[in-house]
Amino acid sequence: MNKEISALRESYTLSTLSRAELTDDPMDQFRKWFDNARNAEILEPNAMTLATVNKEHQPSSRVVLLKEIESDGIVFYTNYNSQKAQDISNNPRVCLTFLWKEIQRQVRIEGIATKIPEEQSLKYFQSRPKGSQIGAWVSQQSSIIASRELLEAKKAELELQYKDADSLPLPPFWGGYKITATAYEFWQGRRSRLHDRFRYHKADSSSVAVWQIDRLSS
Numbered sequence: 001m002n003k004e005i006s007a008l009r010e011s012y013t014l015s016t017l018s019r020a021e022l023t024d025d026p027m028d029q030f031r032k033w034f035d036n037a038r039n040a041e042i043l044e045p046n047a048m049t050l051a052t053v054n055k056e057h058q059p060s061s062r063v064v065l066l067k068e069i070e071s072d073g074i075v076f077y078t079n080y081n082s083q084k085a086q087d088i089s090n091n092p093r094v095c096l097t098f099l100w101k102e103i104q105r106q107v108r109i110e111g112i113a114t115k116i117p118e119e120q121s122l123k124y125f126q127s128r129p130k131g132s133q134i135g136a137w138v139s140q141q142s143s144i145i146a147s148r149e150l151l152e153a154k155k156a157e158l159e160l161q162y163k164d165a166d167s168l169p170l171p172p173f174w175g176g177y178k179i180t181a182t183a184y185e186f187w188q189g190r191r192s193r194l195h196d197r198f199r200y201h202k203a204d205s206s207s208v209a210v211w212q213i214d215r216l217s218s
Contacts (some may be wrong), residue, residue: 012104012189017196019215026184026211031069037100049097050076052087059091062086066098067124073178074109075116076116077124079141080096080173084143088113094179104189111181121175126167133168134158185216194218 023029037045046066053059062084068075074096078085088094096109125133138154145151162168188196195218203212 004157010189011191011194013191015188016102016190017186017188017198018035019198019213022198022213024211024213026181027069027071029186029200030074030184032079033100033105033107034069034098037103037105039096040100040103042100042102043071045100047098048076049099050084051095051097053091053093054083054087055090063091067176068186073111073180075122075176075178077174077176079136079139079171080115081143084135084142085104088177096179099167106117106187108187109181109184110183111179111180113179114132116168116176116178118175122170124176126169130162130167134162136174137168170184190218 023032026053034045044065047063048066049060049061050064053057060083062075064078064084066074066076092113094111094113096107096111098107099107125136128136130203134155137158158168182202184200186198186200190196197218199214199216200211201214203210
């Protein structure tokens with residue numbers, strides 16, 4: 001018998017989270033949890049929901065893939081003409097959410113998105129499978145197209161053009177963004193919806209990041 005939607009719920013019992021377990025640096029804590037998610041063999045643990053706001057103040061969200069973790073931020077790649085990129089151009093404040101339901105954890109990161117250097121984008125782009133490189137050239141992301149056949153025709157054209165090449169040049173409209181965090185939230189599911197939540201935020205505006213950690217009500 002199918003349950004009513006209102007009756008769908010899970011009791012989270014796998015783990016707990018205390019202040020004593022948290023590292024002082026939120027990026028270290030994120031790396032620790034990300035490694036846990038990878039070791040749990042979760043499908044695409046680097047999948048994250050990216051939320052942006054356009055110039056009409058309309059929020060949008062979509063799932064993208066984390067590709068690099070740096071000491072001061074995390075990186076994803078996209079078409080610079082896409083809707084998400086247009087939103088970021090207007091308002092660089094974004095929010096990321098990682099949901100690892102298999103280990104009953106969630107991470108939210110608020111921050112500022114900036115384009116990364118072109119040479120960094122090129123290095124990553126040419127490390128991708130050749131088919132993915134062609135796909136980036138073919139796709140005019142977020143634009144209206146008449147049919148899929150147009151995409152397939154352009155793909156075939158590029159496959160022929162670059163059949164003897166190991167890699168393609170970097171499209172001028174494609175590259176990465178780094179999200180420099182201003183706040184992190186770590187969420188561990190618990191019984192009876194009394195979850196463990198901790199938020200990191202900068203305690204001052206100095207150039208040296210000093211993070212304050214607060215427990216939040218679930």
